[in-house]
Amino acid sequence: MLENDHTLNDLTLKANDGSFKTNDRFLKALAHQKLDRTPIWIMRQAGRYLPEYRELRNKVKDFLTLCKTPELATRVTLQPVQRFPLDAAIVFSDILTIPDALGLGLHFVENEGPQFRRPLRTAKDIEQLPKIDPETELRYVMDTIRMTKHELSTRLPLIGFAGSPWTLATYMVEGKGSKQFNEIKRLLYCEPALLHQLLSHLTQATIDYLNAQIAAGVDALMIFDTWGGLLSQTHYFSYSLNYMQKIIQALLLKQPHKKIPIILFTKNGGLHLDEMAETGCDAIGLDWLADLQHARQRVGHRVALQGNLDPATLYANQPTIRSEVANVLRAYGKGSGHIFNLGHGIPPDVHPDKVGFLIEAIHELSPAYHSL
Numbered sequence: 266m267l268e269n270d271h272t273l274n275d276l277t278l279k280a281n282d283g284s285f286k287t288n289d290r291f292l293k294a295l296a297h298q299k300l301d302r303t304p305i306w307i308m309r310q311a312g313r314y315l316p317e318y319r320e321l322r323n324k325v326k327d328f329l330t331l332c333k334t335p336e337l338a339t340r341v342t343l344q345p346v347q348r349f350p351l352d353a354a355i356v357f358s359d360i361l362t363i364p365d366a367l368g369l370g371l372h373f374v375e376n377e378g379p380q381f382r383r384p385l386r387t388a389k390d391i392e393q394l395p396k397i398d399p400e401t402e403l404r405y406v407m408d409t410i411r412m413t414k415h416e417l418s419t420r421l422p423l424i425g426f427a428g429s430p431w432t433l434a435t436y437m438v439e440g441k442g443s444k445q446f447n448e449i450k451r452l453l454y455c456e457p458a459l460l461h462q463l464l465s466h467l468t469q470a471t472i473d474y475l476n477a478q479i480a481a482g483v484d485a486l487m488i489f490d491t492w493g494g495l496l497s498q499t500h501y502f503s504y505s506l507n508y509m510q511k512i513i514q515a516l517l518l519k520q521p522h523k524k525i526p527i528i529l530f531t532k533n534g535g536l537h538l539d540e541m542a543e544t545g546c547d548a549i550g551l552d553w554l555a556d557l558q559h560a561r562q563r564v565g566h567r568v569a570l571q572g573n574l575d576p577a578t579l580y581a582n583q584p585t586i587r588s589e590v591a592n593v594l595r596a597y598g599k600g601s602g603h604i605f606n607l608g609h610g611i612p613p614d615v616h617p618d619k620v621g622f623l624i625e626a627i628h629e630l631s632p633a634y635h636s637l
């Protein structure tokens with residue numbers, strides 16, 4: 266028998282009083298082990314759609330203050346798993362912590378997203394990027410992980426993460442989010458060696474950062490390659506996947522027994538599933554453009570799959586959400602190796618009750634796909 270979701274959902278239970286159960290469905294699905302039902306967590310599960318998040322966020326200066334105050338980041342990490350019976354928590358932070366630690370002057374402009382005061386503009390800017398020590402400049406992330414692990418104990422696994430070097434580079438070169446990505450594309454076509462130098466620097470920083478997250482206690486890692494899908498096939502391999510593979514290989518070298526599973530997510534990466542599965546990752550995250558059945562056929566038993574409900578489904582009524590959940594479960598089919606998630610982050614204007622209903626639908630419909 267696996268645990269009862271009500272006790273799991275109650276984080277007020279003391280971890281050391283013996284009364285909690287371990288929920289390892291997420292880790293078991295990553296390892297293709299047998300399960301009673303499909304596990305679920307949601308990208309951006311801690312965020313603006315939750316009133317308790319908005320309340321805490323309104324009490325502090327800005328989003329970065331939340332990230333950089335471990336007590337608060339821990340509280341925000343726990344908010345969605347206290348409200349809903351989710352199967353994993355994800356550290357509340359951002360992929361742009363590395364560029365911030367590299368001195369680019371990250372700030373968040375209300376309703377406009379991230380911006381850098383000192384974006385990379387010249388070769389010298391790239392050549393002079395410092396080496397970072399994650400336990401110094403990024404200590405607040407490690408402290409959040411240590412605190413969250415202390416709270417969660419083994420009740421739920423904790424996911425750590427980083428952005429892919431290519432995705433970090435897009436923000437660092439553009440100076441903010443973009444629609445056209447002209448600056449990074451200009452660098453790619455005009456000064457490819459310089460771009461490779463930047464990506465190599467970010468790769469080393471990310472390896473150190475993720476190794477520090479492992480040492481601090483995360484149970485799994487995810488690499489977010491939000492903008493890899495902007496690249497042509499050959500450019501994707503040389504400018505994005507190649508560096509993610511280097512990260513995965515370096516992490517594996519440090520722990521040859523492969524204890525910490527790694528999920529690779531390239532948004533719009535459905536064309537590259539074979540190559541992604543060969544990187545040594547344990548799972549591939551899929552956006553909603555990908556066909557889950559086809560993806561499973563392509564990757565076989567090499568990796569698990571995570572996804573891939575269209576986030577906009579959560580605007581729909583309950584019968585529609587239920588039938589879309591049924592479609593995703595049917596597309597993956599029988600057996601372990603599937604982690605339910607949205608195909609990208611949850612929109613901030615979704616009503617939280619929709620998330621509760623989504624999870625109920627998975628609890629109700631997914632056991633038919635498992636035999637335990």
Ligand code: 1CP
Pocket residue numbers: 307308309310311312313322328355356357358359360361378379426441442443489491610
């Ligand atoms: O309160 C607010 O207004 C801030 C909104 C917000 C939140 C809640 C931002 C700003 N970041 C986050 C948290 C966050 N970001 C998490 C937390 C864990 C979780 O619950 O999932 C994670 C994993 C991220 C990762 C992230 N940040 C990515 C990769 C994933 C993705 O969504 O593609 C990216 C691209 C960012 C940059 C970023 N940070 C914030 C925003 C609004 C953005 C996107 C900007 C853009 O669209 O270009």
